[in-house]
Amino acid sequence: MKTDKQILKFILRTKLFVIIFFGSIMIFNYIVDPYGVLRSHQNRHRATGINNHFVKIRHILRNKDKYDSFVMGASTAAKIDVRKIKNGRYYSISYSLSVPYESLQDIKLMLKKGVKIKNIIMGLEDLSYKEDPLLHFKQYRRFPYTENIKKNTAYIFKNLFLIHDINYYIKTIVNKKYRKNGFEYSTVYDIENTGLVFAPGLDEYIEKDSADYVKSEIFNKPRRLDRPQRIDKTIEEIKQICELANSENIHLVFYMSPIHHTTYMNINQKEFFLFKKKLADVTDYYDFSGLNSITTNNFYFYETSHFRFCVGDWIINKLFGSGFAPEDFGELVNKNNIAKHLAVQKEQLLNAGYVFE
Amino acid sequence: MLFNSVAFAVFLPVVFLLYWFVFQKSIKLRNFFLLIVSYVFYGWWDYRFLSLIFISSLVDYLVGINFEKTDLKAKRKILLIISLSVNLGFLGVFKYFNFFADNFTALFTSLGFNVHPRTINVILPVGISFYTFQTLSYTIDIYRKKFKPIKDFIAFFAFVSFFPQLVAGPIERASNLLPQFLENKKFDFDRARDGMRQILWGLFKKVVIADSCAVTVDYVFKNYTSLSGSALFFGVFFFAFQIYGDFSGYSDIAIGTAKLFGFSLMRNFNAPYLARDIGEFWRRWHISLSTWFRDYVFIPLGGNRCSKFKYIRNILITFTVSGIWHGANWTFVFWGFLNGVYYLPLIFTGKQKAHTNVIAENSILPGFKEFIQMSVTFLITLFAWLFFRAQSISQAFDYLSIMITKSIFEVPHVLNGVKNMMLVTVFMIVTWIHRKRDHELEISYMPVVLRWIIYFVLAAFVLYNFGGEKSFIYFQF
Numbered sequence: 055m056k057t058d059k060q061i062l063k064f065i066l067r068t069k070l071f072v073i074i075f076f077g078s079i080m081i082f083n084y085i086v087d088p089y090g091v092l093r094s095h096q097n098r099h100r101a102t103g104i105n106n107h108f109v110k111i112r113h114i115l116r117n118k119d120k121y122d123s124f125v126m127g128a129s130t131a132a133k134i135d136v137r138k139i140k141n142g143r144y145y146s147i148s149y150s151l152s153v154p155y156e157s158l159q160d161i162k163l164m165l166k167k168g169v170k171i172k173n174i175i176m177g178l179e180d181l182s183y184k185e186d187p188l189l190h191f192k193q194y195r196r197f198p199y200t201e202n203i204k205k206n207t208a209y210i211f212k213n214l215f216l217i218h219d220i221n222y223y224i225k226t227i228v229n230k231k232y233r234k235n236g237f238e239y240s241t242v243y244d245i246e247n248t249g250l251v252f253a254p255g256l257d258e259y260i261e262k263d264s265a266d267y268v269k270s271e272i273f274n275k276p277r278r279l280d281r282p283q284r285i286d287k288t289i290e291e292i293k294q295i296c297e298l299a300n301s302e303n304i305h306l307v308f309y310m311s312p313i314h315h316t317t318y319m320n321i322n323q324k325e326f327f328l329f330k331k332k333l334a335d336v337t338d339y340y341d342f343s344g345l346n347s348i349t350t351n352n353f354y355f356y357e358t359s360h361f362r363f364c365v366g367d368w369i370i371n372k373l374f375g376s377g378f379a380p381e382d383f384g385e386l387v388n389k390n391n392i393a394k395h396l397a398v399q400k401e402q403l404l405n406a407g408y409v410f411e
Numbered sequence: 412m413l414f415n416s417v418a419f420a421v422f423l424p425v426v427f428l429l430y431w432f433v434f435q436k437s438i439k440l441r442n443f444f445l446l447i448v449s450y451v452f453y454g455w456w457d458y459r460f461l462s463l464i465f466i467s468s469l470v471d472y473l474v475g476i477n478f479e480k481t482d483l484k485a486k487r488k489i490l491l492i493i494s495l496s497v498n499l500g501f502l503g504v505f506k507y508f509n510f511f512a513d514n515f516t517a518l519f520t521s522l523g524f525n526v527h528p529r530t531i532n533v534i535l536p537v538g539i540s541f542y543t544f545q546t547l548s549y550t551i552d553i554y555r556k557k558f559k560p561i562k563d564f565i566a567f568f569a570f571v572s573f574f575p576q577l578v579a580g581p582i583e584r585a586s587n588l589l590p591q592f593l594e595n596k597k598f599d600f601d602r603a604r605d606g607m608r609q610i611l612w613g614l615f616k617k618v619v620i621a622d623s624c625a626v627t628v629d630y631v632f633k634n635y636t637s638l639s640g641s642a643l644f645f646g647v648f649f650f651a652f653q654i655y656g657d658f659s660g661y662s663d664i665a666i667g668t669a670k671l672f673g674f675s676l677m678r679n680f681n682a683p684y685l686a687r688d689i690g691e692f693w694r695r696w697h698i699s700l701s702t703w704f705r706d707y708v709f710i711p712l713g714g715n716r717c718s719k720f721k722y723i724r725n726i727l728i729t730f731t732v733s734g735i736w737h738g739a740n741w742t743f744v745f746w747g748f749l750n751g752v753y754y755l756p757l758i759f760t761g762k763q764k765a766h767t768n769v770i771a772e773n774s775i776l777p778g779f780k781e782f783i784q785m786s787v788t789f790l791i792t793l794f795a796w797l798f799f800r801a802q803s804i805s806q807a808f809d810y811l812s813i814m815i816t817k818s819i820f821e822v823p824h825v826l827n828g829v830k831n832m833m834l835v836t837v838f839m840i841v842t843w844i845h846r847k848r849d850h851e852l853e854i855s856y857m858p859v860v861l862r863w864i865i866y867f868v869l870a871a872f873v874l875y876n877f878g879g880e881k882s883f884i885y886f887q888f
Contacts, residue, residue: 061431061598064600065428075870079871079874216874217874217875
């Protein structure tokens, strides 16, 4: 009897410890919500990135009839203002380091869950064939929303009960604003309406003192992605997206994103040309990359990774053949003109001092 | 099943509840339950190798029974040879066969002969070196008439496969552990609570100290040709704490888990990096193995009750064999031999047992002499750890030649170096403060609020550093 009491006392104490320990972690995680998946984040100002991929797909599946058209792609695609596209009810499924493999899974999942898709605009760039999508399953910021409910639930549980990156916690709690040339700003995630990410005041600041802005040192640092290429796999995935779009009667448009000249001059162009060539064999696409009046002008970029909303507007105009877009910005590429197109781009690169390996 | 896994986090409470609430009705029933859950624990990794434990247990059980039936020396010797052959045979086949075959080939090739001995493609069964030595101690002790054979085969099988210490020790003696399977158990709250503390501390050592250091160590050993001498020094320095945290962490979890079930396992580590000479280091490091080699190799060879020459020979053989026990690689052989060489000055000066007391027993800090002694002992063990960690002897010397250059005085730039240094410092301070206690988290003397704060902090560190289920280094031995 005495022994039983002692065991029960031991069990109760252990239970108490476990409950208090994990309970306090859970409450803390729920309040801080470092990856933005535990609570709603409509228009929330944050200094740290949330898991856009997870929350956006979850939002679409919870609102199956709200959208019929999507802009897909990496974080640059978030600068395509979906409110300005008129041939559908658009939502931006843009997120950090998105790749075609994930877009393919997302489209399949949305169709399976009854989302009716009319249009898809998909942005591509060099990272599309460099980023390994399987790595995202290990990253809290990029873990995808999948068909597997168990996996999604496990992800939410991990967000609740594990202790995450301390720096990320601190940044989220402090919520210190970003700085650009002395200008401070936050990002705003509009998950529940457009899927866009805004930086209020930033464009006004850039335009107010553009002469100083374009000289900023941030434009001398290229965005780097030193990872092995997976061009053939990516092309195969894009092929599958095209086949799926065909069979589901989805209007699908691809474009190659504008890349800031500093980054562009630092990427492996041999690989990039190969990707563009193979892509043209699979589908037509608009190519906004290359050295043109937009990509060589710092004014049109936030840094060397992301172009500004005005550039996104010109991309829309070019894709839909209406409104203004700079003449040398973007060309429709297909398998007939790809060789000539690449020859021109190669010439531009050589003139700019790029050395091909 | 790994101690630092989700599976074990479920397994342990379930087994605990069933053990105390369902299977305490009889000793036999309880032992049978322990046997089954121990086999489940081991089989979780690879159920096929359960047959090896079963055969080992069966042979030694039968050998033990037959020992009792005869007093004939020749017959007893045959029985002992059967036990040694089966157990060391398994070890030889699974652990050393390819090593000897490769070296045999290399030797004959260098002599101009063309030989192609067969090698076998088999993985090393986890824990084979541990349970084999444990069960061998049983038959050897019976042969020496120091222990009486057991007739209860379930108790014996449970003793060989007892899950807390099955795969990485402590290597228990039959005389300590086996009688515990034959006695009634009563739950002891204080002991169980202390067991939980030791489990938590063991997890901290493994998940926080060892796994953090492992990242740096792997990085340094992978890139040693392009790093500075100081970075290479810290590569070995952090390895010393990786292997200590990893192995002693496992032992703490094992001992703590056993306490939950009312069992006492022997202490396996006792602040080895506070040792003042190499003799003291080996009385504090992997104690269960050191004493095993002392009792079953060193003493049978003649021990120290012989000429100085033979004493030195016995020491070198014992340390070299203990090196081979760790793995089938010349690096381990050299590591063992080197530790034997370290021991020789103690023999020459007759100071083998100069330091048996607790360091700085009546003071807060060590004296200057003690500090120097500790530092020198630590540095020579670091030198030996380099050979233990290297892939080959030539890599170790290569590493050494880069390390001992002017660049050893440069500011080291190693991955996570500052973070690891802070962790190791805190770890060593705790070890120093609690050097007289049974384990570093024996904090029953503290007020309850402080104790709970410590539990929370340690658990938070463990959870924060928990980057998946990383295996223990000593599983490979």
